[in-house]
Amino acid sequence: MPDAPQPAQPQPQPQKKTAGRDLGAAIGVGLGLAAVIVASLFVVKAAFVGVIVVAVVVGLWELTKRLQERKGIKAPLVPLAIGGAAMVVAGYVRGSEGAWVAMALTALAVLVWRMTEPPEGYLRDVTAGLFAAFYVPFLATFVAMMLMADDGALRVLVFLILTVVSDTGAYAVGWRFGRTKLAPRISPGKTREGLLGAVAFAMVAGALCMQFMIDDGSWWQGLLLGLAVAVSATLGDLGESMIKRDLGIKDMGTLLPGHGGIMDRLDSLLPTAPVVWLLLVIFVGSG
Structure with missing residues (x-):
C-alpha cells in the first residue's frame, strides 16, 4: 500500500523586529524629561x-x-x-x-x-x-x-535636538535597513546603515537649527555640526557599550523605564557636549 500522506507541517512565522525595550514607557519617560x-x-x-x-x-x-x-x-x-x-x-x-x-x-x-x-x-x-x-x-x-552665552538656552536646545535626532536616525534606519554590523564585538545591534541614518538625520537637523535658531548661524555650518554630532554621539554610545560589556551588564541602571539608567541616556550626550560647544564658538563666537 502507498504510504499515507503526512500531515502538513505548520510553517514557522517570521519573527518581527522589536526594539527590545518597552517602547511606550520609553516614549513617556522621554517626553517627561523633555518637558523638564x-x-x-x-x-x-x-x-x-x-x-x-x-x-x-x-x-x-x-x-x-x-x-x-x-x-x-x-x-x-x-x-x-x-x-x-x-x-x-x-x-x-x-x-x-x-x-x-x-x-x-x-x-x-x-x-x-x-x-x-x-x-x-x-x-x-x-x-x-x-x-x-x-x-x-x-x-x-x-x-x-x-x-x-546670551543665546545659551537655544545653544543647549540645539545640542539636545541634534543628539536626539542622531540617535533616532541611527535607530530608525538601522532597524529598517540595517544589515552590516558596525562594531559587532562592542555593540552587535549597531549597523553601518544606522550610522549613515544618524549622519543624514543630524546634518539636515543641523542645517535647519543653525539657520533658524542660532543668530548669525548658516545652514552650511549646521551641516558640519550635524556630521560632527553624529560621529561623536555614535562614538559615545560605543564607548559606554564597551564599558558595559567589560562589566557584563546590559544597562547601567533601572531608574528610567524603557531607557535603563541615567548613564544610558548620557552616553551619547557627554562626548557630544564639548564638540558642539567648540564648533558653536568657532562658528558664531562665545556669545
Missing part, C-alpha cells in the same frame, strides 16, 4: 544648571555602583559627587578656567579620600575615580558653558 529640560531652560537658566547637577550626581552613583558590584572597584563617590556638582557650577559661573580648577580639586579630593582606607587597590580605585570625574561631570560642564 525645556521648562528649566527657558524659565530660569540657573534651574537647568540644577538639572545638570542632578544628572551628573545620579550618573556618578550608577557608574561607581556598577564598578563596585561587577569589578570590586571602589571609586569614592562622596568627593566625586561634591566635586562633580562644583565642576558644573564653576563651569557656568567662571567658564573653562573654573571647570579646570574644579576638576583639579576633585582629583585631589579623590586621592586624599581614598587614603582613609587600606592601601590594597588604592591605585585601581583612584584611577577609576579620576576616569569617572572626567567622563561624567567634566564633559557635562560643557553644557553649562554653552548656557553662559
Whole structure:
C-alpha cells in the first residue's frame, strides 16, 4: 500500500523586529524629561544648571555602583559627587578656567579620600575615580558653558535636538535597513546603515537649527555640526557599550523605564557636549 500522506507541517512565522525595550514607557519617560529640560531652560537658566547637577550626581552613583558590584572597584563617590556638582557650577559661573580648577580639586579630593582606607587597590580605585570625574561631570560642564552665552538656552536646545535626532536616525534606519554590523564585538545591534541614518538625520537637523535658531548661524555650518554630532554621539554610545560589556551588564541602571539608567541616556550626550560647544564658538563666537 502507498504510504499515507503526512500531515502538513505548520510553517514557522517570521519573527518581527522589536526594539527590545518597552517602547511606550520609553516614549513617556522621554517626553517627561523633555518637558523638564525645556521648562528649566527657558524659565530660569540657573534651574537647568540644577538639572545638570542632578544628572551628573545620579550618573556618578550608577557608574561607581556598577564598578563596585561587577569589578570590586571602589571609586569614592562622596568627593566625586561634591566635586562633580562644583565642576558644573564653576563651569557656568567662571567658564573653562573654573571647570579646570574644579576638576583639579576633585582629583585631589579623590586621592586624599581614598587614603582613609587600606592601601590594597588604592591605585585601581583612584584611577577609576579620576576616569569617572572626567567622563561624567567634566564633559557635562560643557553644557553649562554653552548656557553662559546670551543665546545659551537655544545653544543647549540645539545640542539636545541634534543628539536626539542622531540617535533616532541611527535607530530608525538601522532597524529598517540595517544589515552590516558596525562594531559587532562592542555593540552587535549597531549597523553601518544606522550610522549613515544618524549622519543624514543630524546634518539636515543641523542645517535647519543653525539657520533658524542660532543668530548669525548658516545652514552650511549646521551641516558640519550635524556630521560632527553624529560621529561623536555614535562614538559615545560605543564607548559606554564597551564599558558595559567589560562589566557584563546590559544597562547601567533601572531608574528610567524603557531607557535603563541615567548613564544610558548620557552616553551619547557627554562626548557630544564639548564638540558642539567648540564648533558653536568657532562658528558664531562665545556669545
